[in-house]
Amino acid sequence: MKPSSLSPRFRAAPVAAALVLAGAALAVARLAGAAAPAAPAAGSAPATPAPAAVAVLPGMPPVVDPRNVYSETAAGRISPAVAGHLERIYVPNLRSNDVTVIDPATAKVVDRFKVGVGPQHVVPSWDLRTLWVANNAERRTDGSLTPIDPRTGKPGPSVAVDDPYNMYFTPDGKSAVVVAEARKRLDFRDPQTMAMQYSIDTPGCGGINHADFSLDGRTAVFTCEFDGTIVKIDLPGRKVLGYLKLQMPRTRFKEVGAAKPFDPAASEVCTSTKGMPQDIRISPDGRKYYIADMEADGVHVVDGETFKETGFIPTGLGTHGLYPSRDGKRLYVANRGTHKIHGARRGPGRVTVIDFATDQVVAQWPVPGGGSPDMGNVSADGRWLWLSGRFDDVVYRFDTTNGSVTQIAVGQEPHGLTVWPQPGRYSLGHTGNLR
Numbered sequence: 001m002k003p004s005s006l007s008p009r010f011r012a013a014p015v016a017a018a019l020v021l022a023g024a025a026l027a028v029a030r031l032a033g034a035a036a037p038a039a040p041a042a043g044s045a046p047a048t049p050a051p052a053a054v055a056v057l058p059g060m061p062p063v064v065d066p067r068n069v070y071s072e073t074a075a076g077r078i079s080p081a082v083a084g085h086l087e088r089i090y091v092p093n094l095r096s097n098d099v100t101v102i103d104p105a106t107a108k109v110v111d112r113f114k115v116g117v118g119p120q121h122v123v124p125s126w127d128l129r130t131l132w133v134a135n136n137a138e139r140r141t142d143g144s145l146t147p148i149d150p151r152t153g154k155p156g157p158s159v160a161v162d163d164p165y166n167m168y169f170t171p172d173g174k175s176a177v178v179v180a181e182a183r184k185r186l187d188f189r190d191p192q193t194m195a196m197q198y199s200i201d202t203p204g205c206g207g208i209n210h211a212d213f214s215l216d217g218r219t220a221v222f223t224c225e226f227d228g229t230i231v232k233i234d235l236p237g238r239k240v241l242g243y244l245k246l247q248m249p250r251t252r253f254k255e256v257g258a259a260k261p262f263d264p265a266a267s268e269v270c271t272s273t274k275g276m277p278q279d280i281r282i283s284p285d286g287r288k289y290y291i292a293d294m295e296a297d298g299v300h301v302v303d304g305e306t307f308k309e310t311g312f313i314p315t316g317l318g319t320h321g322l323y324p325s326r327d328g329k330r331l332y333v334a335n336r337g338t339h340k341i342h343g344a345r346r347g348p349g350r351v352t353v354i355d356f357a358t359d360q361v362v363a364q365w366p367v368p369g370g371g372s373p374d375m376g377n378v379s380a381d382g383r384w385l386w387l388s389g390r391f392d393d394v395v396y397r398f399d400t401t402n403g404s405v406t407q408i409a410v411g412q413e414p415h416g417l418t419v420w421p422q423p424g425r426y427s428l429g430h431t432g433n434l435r
Contacts, residue, residue: 015284057217059172068284070328073424075381076204077250081128082421085150089386090418092119093411100410116144116158123414124427126169134164160195168429171217181209204243205231210279213428215286228274233419246275246423247309251397252297253317279322283358292319295339315352321375326382334373334387343391346370365403377419377432388414
């Protein structure tokens with residue numbers, strides 16, 4: 001298998017108001033310009049027309065550049081809301097029920113504190129003022145959310161919340177969306193108090209866990225890990241719009257035992273009848289979604305409007321996390337190194353780099369000696385990709401200029417770490433999906 005292009009089967013086929021006003025002014029300035037454009041010189045090519053403004057969900061900050069939804073998360077675009085916040089990496093350790101704190105300047109652990117049972121992800125709030133640790137207490141009833149004050153790096157009292165495997169925020173900032181994975185349900189809660197507002201049941205989405213939002217903020221697409229599907233949600237209508245079963249490739253990477261070296265050129269017939277979709281991210285122009293699939297060993301490409309699968313990009317064994325580069329030109333793909341939910345140490349994990357413009361793989365960054373890169377995010381300046389080493393009890397810091405790796409020991413089974421602060425105007429949740 002050559003993980004370099006689309007699969008052959010597809011070659012034929014409280015601050016809210018101010019934020020909205022400020023963003024609107026910025027959008028007008030960028031799209032229209034401060035003054036009328038000068039007429040083109042005789043004989044010159046006509047200027048490319050500015051894209052039409054996006055009619056967004058009421059209350060959502062405007063889309064500044066419809067050609068690049070990640071324009072406001074570029075290096076240097078730090079919000080005043082994060083002034084005074086400590087530069088830290090917050091790592092939730094699933095089995096040791098704690099959070100490890102790393103100073104990125106020194107790549108050293110500077111703190112560690114207990115949280116609730118089964119911490120899965122560290123989630124920035126919509127207003128960027130709180131980091132929430134999602135403790136889902138799997139197979140128990142004492143799930144909780146632990147707030148972290150990013151000015152001090154210290155936790156506050158936990159809030160009892162049912163089954164918070166993950167958490168997102170509606171683009172208008174009016175609701176926190178707790179992903180109740182075991183309940184096949186999305187619970188919409190007050191983003192400050194976490195009091196319940198309403199729920200949307202997703203009966204056809206077993207293992208609902210990760211999401212991203214449309215360019216206009218009116219719909220969201222969630223992955224269904226245990227059903228091999230994705231589900232589209234109408235946010236203002238508060239309903240499910242439909243499900244899509246993801247197609248499995250004919251072949252995938254061959255997984256071998258720990259005693260044998262992994263051969264990235266070796267493939268096997270894919271006998272799985274359904275995938276195991278994980279993370280999901282929207283393309284810069286908002287037209288398609290990329291879905292990591294741990295069972296298919298690659299990234300599905302789905303048209304956001306038609307909700308049809310249009311392509312597949314093989315990347316590596318156990319494809320899991322997705323993170324756009326700061327310039328919005330590349331997608332970093334974390335491959336965990338196994339199809340198994342609980343893998344062995346020092347597996348053939350690696351990071352794949354996809355070019356957004358061409359959907360081509362442009363780089364592969366293995367972990368020296370083996371590893372299990374899982375979830376995380378990119379540093380504010382774009383230089384570093386921080387990822388948890390799920391089965392190796394470490395955190396990886398990848399240099400995005402050359403793929404070299406630094407490892408830092410943390411707690412037991414680190415999962416959805418966040419890098420803070422990050423550029424952006426508001427957070428949609430997860431480990432820092434900002435816009």
